[in-house]
Amino acid sequence: MSVADGLESVFINYIMAIKIWHAIESGSILKGQIDSDELLTIEEGGYRIPLRQNVLNSQADFILWSQNNIMLAFGAAAITLWESVERNGIITASILNNKKVVTSDTEKIAALTYMLRCCFAHGLTAPKWSMSVKYQISYKVGKKNIDLSGKNRLPFSFDHILGHETFILMRSGLARLGLI
DSSP states (O other), X not given: OOHHHHHHHHHHHHHHHXXXXXXXXXXXXXXXXXXXXSOEEEEETTEEXXXXXXXXXXXXXXXXXXXXXXXXXXXXXXHHHHHHHHTTOHHHHHHHHOOSOOOSHHHHHXXXXXXXXHHHHTOSSSOBOOOOGGGOXXXXXXXXXEEOTTOTTSBOOGGGGTSTHHHHHHHHHHHHTTOO
8 A cells, every 4th residue: 555545545544533433423323233242243254343332431431442542543644744745755854854933934834744754653542742943933824824833742632733624624734735
């Protein structure tokens, strides 16, 4: 699979994770519809996979699982988005090897992509910001102003980037700039 195909796939996973969370949060999908008292055994290709019953204890656990699922899908998308930007080479070298603060809009959106990648590459299940001083700045994504000053070492939160849609806007912005 190419990086471009992989990028499309992980963004679909991210969008679907958000849709599943929304359906669970709104009560359209209930825990018992997926995680019930019945033992589920999948038989495929000569393998038999018995899946235990009642993995989750409650609907609240089901909601929490769906939120964690978004985080995992987002992490995979963040890492893959950076891989796509990294192929560009020129912009990544200027961001990673330069000691000065990133200033241009192109450098900033690439740097934000790198910062998101770092959150998840070093802690997929418990992502946190890990930034040198030059990255602890404000970033503009669409009409949003994302301020990462004071976020270093904090656990990642979607509030830090002003919501789920910011990441989708980032991908569009990177594509417009020819970085992916």
